[in-house]
Amino acid sequence: MTALPLLPSAACCVSSEGAAMSVADAEGLAARLKALGDPTRLRLLSIVAGAAEQEACVCDLTESVGLSQPTVSHHLKVLTEAGFLTRSKRGTWAYYRLVPGALDAVAGALRIDA
Amino acid sequence: MTALPLLPSAACCVSSEGAAMSVADAEGLAARLKALGDPTRLRLLSIVAGAAEQEACVCDLTESVGLSQPTVSHHLKVLTEAGFLTRSKRGTWAYYRLVPGALDAVAGALRIDA
Numbered sequence: 029m030t031a032l033p034l035l036p037s038a039a040c041c042v043s044s045e046g047a048a049m050s051v052a053d054a055e056g057l058a059a060r061l062k063a064l065g066d067p068t069r070l071r072l073l074s075i076v077a078g079a080a081e082q083e084a085c086v087c088d089l090t091e092s093v094g095l096s097q098p099t100v101s102h103h104l105k106v107l108t109e110a111g112f113l114t115r116s117k118r119g120t121w122a123y124y125r126l127v128p129g130a131l132d133a134v135a136g137a138l139r140i141d142a
Numbered sequence: 143m144t145a146l147p148l149l150p151s152a153a154c155c156v157s158s159e160g161a162a163m164s165v166a167d168a169e170g171l172a173a174r175l176k177a178l179g180d181p182t183r184l185r186l187l188s189i190v191a192g193a194a195e196q197e198a199c200v201c202d203l204t205e206s207v208g209l210s211q212p213t214v215s216h217h218l219k220v221l222t223e224a225g226f227l228t229r230s231k232r233g234t235w236a237y238y239r240l241v242p243g244a245l246d247a248v249a250g251a252l253r254i255d256a
Contacts, residue, residue, distance in 0.1 A: 063179075070175075135252040
């Protein structure tokens, strides 16, 4: 796992600065977790993940979650900016595709060898 | 993995309601992710995870992250309410201990078999 483990590789004393995840690492991981911390966004991701080739049209996503298209587009923008989806426009509609490994990287960063 | 996989076990058509994570599951997972989506909280968790017996005194945590004790206590309360830490008071100080498996459960829920 190349992502940022919460457990430092060399366990140290509690009060040591070295035991904490660095501020920069924590900020990067927190931004991705915050993007995931919304039920509609999780549902949208789960639909894209389950779609053929892990890609879905914004039209289908809007119908699936039962919210307005501007609302759905906002959530998709947050997920895209956080690196979980890529967007491509073909004809009238925008299509969103899962970024391979992006969710796994976050999951890996949360693993702790207890 | 017993947690809520983003990828439905039976992949279906995009526009089917069945393809999306349920609203209840999404709300539960989103609440936990939101609690993790803060850099100070991630640093606090990483310190507790690296401490002896995965337990740390609020006094050491405050010193490690360099913030005021009320601020640190607020973040620890959020993590406790989200199920990542347990709190016990011994003498003057409160001690926080990592809940075994809580982070792993969130990580598992984010795994997608791409």
